[in-house]
Amino acid sequence: MASTLPKTMRGQFLELYKKPYSLRHVPLPKPTTPHDILIKVDAASYCHTDFVLAEGQMPGLPKKFPHIGSHEFAGTVISHFDSPSSKASDFKEGDRVGVPGRAFHACGDCFECQGSNDPVAQDERGYSVHCIHAENNGLSRDGGFAEYAVVDARQLAPIPDALTAAETAPLMCAGITIYAALKRCKLQMGERVGIMGAGGGLGHLGLQYAVKMGYKALGIDASDGPLKLARSLETGARLVDARIEKAADVVQQLGVEDGKKTTGDMGLDAVIILPESQAAFDYGMALLKTHGKCVIVSFPEKGFHISARDVVFRDISIIGSLVGSNKMLREMLNFSAEHNIRAVAKSFSLSRLNDLVEDYHKGGGGKLVIDMALPE
Incomplete structure (x- = not known):
């Protein structure tokens, strides 16, 4: 599948604080470590934190401009690093996955990764959503407002059959x-x-x-x-x-x-x-x-x-309270599927991200989602 991939992708970029997003073509990102997986983004949700970030109210973030936002998205596994980790190998090409912002490239060694007593945030030893060295998709590094993204396999959660990508994306942070x-x-x-x-x-x-x-x-x-x-x-x-x-x-x-x-x-x-x-x-x-x-x-x-x-x-x-562990993320997705819990959402195409932001400021409630399946 990797040989058929395009060499470039479209992404919506934040160029400066308090400015509209800019749609342009950039080279396709590539997995660079064993935990990395390249996914095709199917849907990406807009969060209040995206607004806070774009307004410059999160000191030091993003780390650089231009920047691709969205820390709650969903997609399809496309390819792995040449020698994938066991966690990455759990996900096969074509699998549908949900992607939260935290925690990209958790270090595995800090006091958080070595074990937390917090049942809400605790994962198996070697990974924590509260890792003090980890990055965050859509905040410190590029996120889901693009056609493709590199994610950490340890972040991911399989999407239940009952949920679509557009229904899953808002659950990756809000949920x-x-x-x-x-x-x-x-x-x-x-x-x-x-x-x-x-x-x-x-x-x-x-x-x-x-x-x-x-x-x-x-x-x-x-x-x-x-x-x-x-x-x-x-x-x-x-x-x-x-x-x-x-x-x-x-x-x-x-x-x-x-x-x-x-x-x-x-x-x-x-x-x-x-x-x-x-x-x-x-x-x-x-x-x-x-x-x-x-x-x-x-x-x-x-x-x-x-x-x-x-x-x-x-x-x-x-x-x-910030977020839950990867274990709780999976529990939440299954609970949502079982009990038919969905976000009330309005969807936009990728090229209409600035229209989505304008809609956000109207304060109507619910969630706003970029759905890659929508025509431009």
């Missing part, structure tokens, strides 16, 4: 990120979890996962488009417009439903913070029971102000 955040909540069946930003790319997937995991889900948003999208899912989750309902009133309502008489025992067992606004963080914290858990996924440039009273007097635990 695994919110799935891992739910796992970090450590909830029991029937307990309550809130998702701040429930109509966004991660949030609307989180609502679906939470309900299928057996939790009582509360979705909170403060924009018409995302709320409309969240309602369209018909998950059975309760949805709250934060512009209209006060957090204290929602807590009282949940207390009545649960038959609770003490204020500290009313509300959510856990909340996941997806928006970057302080108002969303404060609202989510106010929804928590005493001893509740706040899982932070977003990383606003100026951070969040955290009340010491919440942490000390209410015993609120605050933890961060």
